[in-house]
Amino acid sequence: MAVTGAGSGFGAAMARRFAAEGANVLAADINAEAVAAVVAGIVSAGGSAQAFGADVSQAEDVAAMIDAARGMDGRLDVLVNNAGFSHLSGPAWELEEAEFERVFATNVKGVWLGVKQAAPIMIEQGGGVILNTASIGAVAPRPGVTVYNATKGAVMTMTRGLAVELARHKIRVNALNPVAADTGFMRGALGVEALPEENRAALIRGIPLRRLTSPEDVAAAAAFLASDDASFLTGVCLPIDGGRSIS
Numbered sequence: 209m210a211v212t213g214a215g216s217g218f219g220a221a222m223a224r225r226f227a228a229e230g231a232n233v234l235a236a237d238i239n240a241e242a243v244a245a246v247v248a249g250i251v252s253a254g255g256s257a258q259a260f261g262a263d264v265s266q267a268e269d270v271a272a273m274i275d276a277a278r279g280m281d282g283r284l285d286v287l288v289n290n291a292g293f294s295h296l297s298g299p300a301w302e303l304e305e306a307e308f309e310r311v312f313a314t315n316v317k318g319v320w321l322g323v324k325q326a327a328p329i330m331i332e333q334g335g336g337v338i339l340n341t342a343s344i345g346a347v348a349p350r351p352g353v354t355v356y357n358a359t360k361g362a363v364m365t366m367t368r369g370l371a372v373e374l375a376r377h378k379i380r381v382n383a384l385n386p387v388a389a390d391t392g393f394m395r396g397a398l399g400v401e402a403l404p405e406e407n408r409a410a411l412i413r414g415i416p417l418r419r420l421t422s423p424e425d426v427a428a429a430a431a432f433l434a435s436d437d438a439s440f441l442t443g444v445c446l447p448i449d450g451g452r453s454i455s
C-alpha cells in the first residue's frame with residue numbers, strides 16, 4: 209500500500225497506523241528527509257515501511273512510487289492520496305496565478321495521477337481501495353482559503369465520480385474530510401512557525417466537539433474505510449470534523 213504526504217501530519221499518522229495493523233507501507237513525500245524519519249520510527253516500532261521521495265504533481269514520480277509500492281507486496285491493495293497544501297490565507301483575487309496552478313497541481317492533479325497509476329493495477333487484480341484526503345473546507349468554506357477549498361471540492365467530486373466508475377471492478381473510492389488540525393499544513397496556510405493561540409481558540413470555537421482534528425483521528429477513519437468493515441462504503445466523503453459542518 210502507499211500513502212502520500214507521509215512525511216508529516218495526517219499522512220505520517222496514517223502510515224504509522226496502517227503499519228501497526230500489519231501493512232507494508234510505502235510512505236511517500238516530496239520531503240525525502242522527513243519521510244525517512246517517519247519510516248525510521250515505524251521500523252523501530254516493529255512495522256514494515258519504506259520511504260520514497262516523490263512529488264505527486266509529477267507523473268514520473270507517481271509512476272515510480274506506485275511501482276515501488278507494488279514491489280513491496282506484489283500488488284496494490286490501498287492507495288491514500290493525501291499529499292496537499294494550502295496557499296497563504298488571503299483574498300482569492302490577490303492570489304498569484306503561479307500559486308493557483310501549484311496548489312491545483314498538487315491537490316487535484318496529484319490525486320488524478322495516483323489514480324491513473326493505481327486503477328489499472330487494481331482492476332487487473334480484481335479490487336482495491338483508494339482514499340483521498342479532501343477537507344471539510346470544501347463543504348463549509350471559510351474566507352481566505354477559497355482556492356484551496358476549491359481544490360478539495362474537486363477532490364470530493366473526483367472521489368464520487370471514481371467510486372461509480374470503479375465500482376464494477378470492486379475498487380472502493382472514499383474521501384477523508386478533516387476540519388482544522390495543527391499540522392505543517394496550518395502553519396503553511398498562515399505563514400507562521402506555530403499556530404497562534406488566538407487562531408487556535410477561534411477555530412475551536414467553531415467546532416461543536418471543541419477541539420481540532422488530531423492526525424490519529426484521520427488515521428482511524430482511514431483504517432476503517434480501508435478495512436472490510438467498510439466493504440459497502442464507496443463515494444463517501446467522511447467528515448472528521450467534530451460537527452463543524454453541521455453547526
Ligand SMILES: NC(=O)c1ccc[n+]([C@@H]2O[C@H](COP(=O)([O-])OP(=O)(O)OC[C@H]3O[C@@H](n4cnc5c(N)ncnc54)[C@H](O)[C@@H]3O)[C@@H](O)[C@H]2O)c1
Pocket residue numbers: 212213214215216217218219236237238239242262263264265290291292293294314318341342343344385386387388389390391392393394
Ligand atoms: N491540517 C489541516 O487543517 C487540514 C484540514 C483538512 C484537510 N487537510 C489536508 O490533509 C492533507 C495532509 O495535510 P496535513 O495537515 O497532514 O499537512 P502537513 O503539511 O503536516 O503534511 C503534508 C505533507 O504533504 C507533503 N507534500 C506537499 N506537497 C507535496 C507534493 N507535491 N508531493 C508529495 N508530498 C507533498 C508535505 O511535504 C508534507 O509532509 C492535505 O491534503 C491537506 O490539504 C489538512
